[in-house]
Amino acid sequence: MFKSPFNRLSQTSTHFLKTTTTSRNMSSAARPTRLIAKSGVELLTFGTPNGHKASILLEELKEAYGKNYTFQSINIGENIQKEPWFTKISPNGRIPAIVDHDRKDFPVFEGAAILAYLTRHYDPDHKFSFADEDDYTSRAEQWIRLAAWRSCKYRNSEFIGGARAPKHLISSQVGDFNPWMDSDILLEMRDLCNDIKTTRITSTEGGPMQGQANHFYRIIKERIPYPTQRYVGESERLYGRPAVKKGTEIPTKSQLVNEAIPGRLETDPEFKAKDEELKKAGAEAKKLFNYKFSAP
DSSP, X not given: OOOOHHHHHHHHHHHTTOOOEEESSOEXXXXXXXXXXXXXXXXXXXXXXXXXXXXXXXXXXXXXXXXXXXXXXXXXXXXXXXXXXXXXTOTTOOSOEEEEGGGTTEEEESHHHHHHHXXXXXXXXXXXXXXXXXXXXXXXHHHHHHHHHHHHHHHTTSSTTSOOEEGGGTHHHHOSOOSEEOHHHHHHHHHHSOOOHHIIIIISSHHHHHHHHHIIIIIOSSOOHHHHHHHHHHHHHHHTSHHHHHHTTSSSOOSSSGGGHHHHHHHOHHHHHHHHXXXXXXXXXXXXXXXXXXXX
């Protein structure tokens, strides 16, 4: 149904085994040392949730507009992202980064900035962005900045166990809630600020949705129907999109995904019984709240 957070972490470990340089039409086992494309967008990435932000949107743009791109696998376990040729493109020494060879080799780093750049220049029909009616773009940018603020607070260890935002930062948007909001609740509050297209699909929701789905579906002892159907359903919706599936296989497909589950269901009676119990609980939760699957 969806990858667990363990699978997502293990996926990164799996990618550490080898480094590849790849495009849609070419591949090489050589260690990346430079840009390889002469035209189009070149993506420098790795198989992590942050890397998938850019590859998912590029796959969406490819499907919607025929926008092809080239990508190289930057093995962060080998510190390729800290090498001089890479830091000239991405000064923070992190993936993902892109270079737009069709716009004077313009480089862009940081996930949110990449998403904004790609939709600004390559989404003319606003399928993944807004045409600015009713200031939707500004609303989306505010939530993205809040997510960045929350991330910085967390990284600086100013809030142990997850960053939290004061009520006054969000009360004007979401009404009367507790003075301190859990980071996962912030994602829910952002949803109320209309359907922030690119952010919802590619920026931050996939990982948190999966993590919470795994928690409420598999780990929690006390069954709570609403979050079960909410997070499991959203994971299904997001990962049901063809471009999302393709984007999460960039630069390489993970070996730790759900393809192995059918075999285990046939050979492990205890696992099968538990799986059936979970499916029943998930189905009952969806029925209780009239959940309808949809992945446009």
